[in-house]
Amino acid sequence: MIRYQNLDQTKGFSQLKELAIPSVVEHFTKENLESQSIRAGADLTFNYAGKGINQALLSALQALADEQQVIDKYELLLSGEMMNTGEKRKVLHHLTRAQQAGEVLFHNENLRHFYQQQQKRFSDFANKVHTGEILGSTGKKITTVVQVGIGGSDLGPRALYLALQNLYLSKLEAKFISNVDPDDAAIIIDSCDLERTLFILVSKSGTTQETLANRNFVLEAAAKQQILNFIPNKHMVCVTSQTSPLAKDDSYLVSFFIDDFIGGRYSSTSAVGGVVLSLAFGSDVFDELLEGAADADAHARHRDIAQNAALMDALIGLYERNIKGYPSTAILPYSQALSRFPAHLQQLDMESNGKSVNRDAQLISYSTGPTIFGEPGTNGQHSFYQLLHQGTDIIPLQFIGFSRSQCAVDYDFEGSTSQTKLNANLAAQISAFVLGKSEPSNLNKNFAGGRPASLLYAPQLSARTLGALLAHYENKVMFQGFLWNLNSFDQEGVQLGKVLANEILSNKADATIMHLFGLLEG
């Protein structure tokens, strides 16, 4: 029997609150670096020796996970239960990479087969574009693909594209238009040879204001160029749901489908990310990414938290949020290729768990999702790390690192390569945050330490590793939602702004709001 109860109704949380808080400094030992380490899927490892976790805490976290039945809830989700309670929808992004549980049927359709079928369709399509079987409307080979989408249709696919473009030979260059700011579309379109460009229009509902405005922008800009025999719609494919207005428009080259059971921020492994990544790198690279994600999903089914990296990460995050009271978490990848990965995680986490009501829409009285931010190291070291080291608030840290670089171009300088310097800095920062350094004679140079830091690491940022990294965080966020008793799969908080924007555009908003708009319009 599955129970849904708020965090503050659990015995586990009461017990957790009564435990002594272990020292972060004291638990950062060679022994814990060995033992507090969990395989996270593919070749990714999660190490939490810098988080100050002792045996009593581990037992309490395990008890809380058991009491909140997080693995049972994950299994239910995999089996097709309606876990998006607000919108009364299944949550099936795991099925886009592999079937972890039984078959999921909906109106007699096997949804795993549906996702696989779409994946096969866009793989074939990408292959045909690569071989030149599919050409632009004026007979030229496609060299550039532009994803037009916003939020989940942009941040995840963009972060993944940037993460892979050093390691894999690009078959096509990918670009992205997201913002309704006209400068975003104008600059990207201006940089493209339209006869050799394919646009991917991504909107599940087919009604996203920004994406429809940008579709129109592309069509108008193309028309203005007056290219002989150019048919703009034949340079556009759609990724949308079968019931959307876009799906009914057969003037596009082709449409690929998702459904309401794939939330935007969880959609990178569906056609939302798959079409652009398959076009950019080939479907074999996308397949590797899916394999990595599926492996992380499988690891996340362990009931033993010592074998479940995503769940351990989730529980430590809860401990830091609800017991230690820390309001933010920094994501610090030591890889320039992950430059936009923190922005994707910011959406994934803050949009999923930035909620004040539980899954039954009842008000809760404990803190939920933290503020997520981050930039790649070592860049951040020369920026906001000052506050992380010596600020008045403690901010828990999540480091990500790799043994090898992607480009395999490196040089020795003063006895070490750049990659070795990068990893020396990563290890140094974790140590500095955790251990600190006492300087009583000059407090300006004093480092209190005790800043908790975890590390996700792998030999190299490959497609497989990236898939596991992506799924690790998706599953972490899902587990935290179960622990907090939230619905992590809707986003009602984005609705009011949309309504008001439309009221302003139709001149129906109240006088104060119209006045503010008037100031802006000048």
Added chain:
Amino acid sequence: MIRYQNLDQTKGFSQLKELAIPSVVEHFTKENLESQSIRAGADLTFNYAGKGINQALLSALQALADEQQVIDKYELLLSGEMMNTGEKRKVLHHLTRAQQAGEVLFHNENLRHFYQQQQKRFSDFANKVHTGEILGSTGKKITTVVQVGIGGSDLGPRALYLALQNLYLSKLEAKFISNVDPDDAAIIIDSCDLERTLFILVSKSGTTQETLANRNFVLEAAAKQQILNFIPNKHMVCVTSQTSPLAKDDSYLVSFFIDDFIGGRYSSTSAVGGVVLSLAFGSDVFDELLEGAADADAHARHRDIAQNAALMDALIGLYERNIKGYPSTAILPYSQALSRFPAHLQQLDMESNGKSVNRDAQLISYSTGPTIFGEPGTNGQHSFYQLLHQGTDIIPLQFIGFSRSQCAVDYDFEGSTSQTKLNANLAAQISAFVLGKSEPSNLNKNFAGGRPASLLYAPQLSARTLGALLAHYENKVMFQGFLWNLNSFDQEGVQLGKVLANEILSNKADATIMHLFGLLEG
């Protein structure tokens, strides 16, 4: 007589704590939208009608500003007083754009003249590159400039370059290498025609590990290409201090100088930003940026907070941090061109005021600099805004908007242009955050409101406006430092990591740290 006292020693802070906290919702009126508006320099306006500020609070904030003598301290800083107490240095970034106060002499040198002289030198240099009087070492015209620097030598100049590249015809394309991750340099160098590329090496100390490694990387990669008659050092200019090891190396094409009185994160208007921006856009555009910054600096000298946007912004930030207890602040520019401006402000603010000791290195017991993060709107609306609207923590918001776009390419769709949609969204979001919308029958759709939001806006993001925007935030951060009694101009918190990284590289760190490094190295 100037007094330096901690915030919690002031009468003003005690009085502030005793005031009733006004409702944010109730104060968001048409009248306040008119009256709670301050010119911020150039054509920039700061509006705080969404911040919930009433007359009693305004008086208390003015009293606190007066008691902490923030304007007197700003004047002292301008006059060349040693305001960077930890490092015993003057703080003279204002002098790079215009002399707001009297002459500043140091060892009989007039420092305003020194900065002006450097500015003239790099203006002339940029003009010669543009006219072709200066060519690459193999006789080809320079088309690309690559800034090699990290932290303050990267984030500000990069954000400003991106902010201006739509509006001004680029004379040269600019690129940036910052991270010690070898993939960062490898990808950028690979994308350059080295015979037509000029590298700008930026390090004040001339000892920055990442920048020296990347210099070496450029030289090695260039040597590998074996270009006939190519002299790598003749494709490199330096921006450094006159006493640095780099300045002693005359193998470079030319060196431009800054000094210890210009902190990295405040250096965008010095040669650190000036060389790359003058090369990219021409010195007239950089001059306009300086004019805008100087105008904001002049506005910041008003003692009356109702006429001093930067000081008002600083005081409201303090009120939100120390009275309301909010730990983060989001920066939300509704302009894709400002995509990296939040990353610059993240450094500016968090590195300046992320401190736990006062200017005399004594421990303080109140909160200082908040966590700063942000992404452009409308993108963020489809991402982390869910938490901003309905999360359990309140996060104060700073919006930035412009009436006109930069590219002047726009289309009507469903009755409005993209730019109008952008501004309708901006006005809608401020209203939604501040006013909320009650939905007692379904709390999942309930918006509590009361999320405080301010707005900086201007007709267009020009170089002049951008200069004012940059200086507004520099001055805001400086004023908060004075209010908190901090030294906002050093960054001791970045030192320990550097020391430990070097210990690791020379195999001298302790066993636990070396073990962690070993895990990473694989």
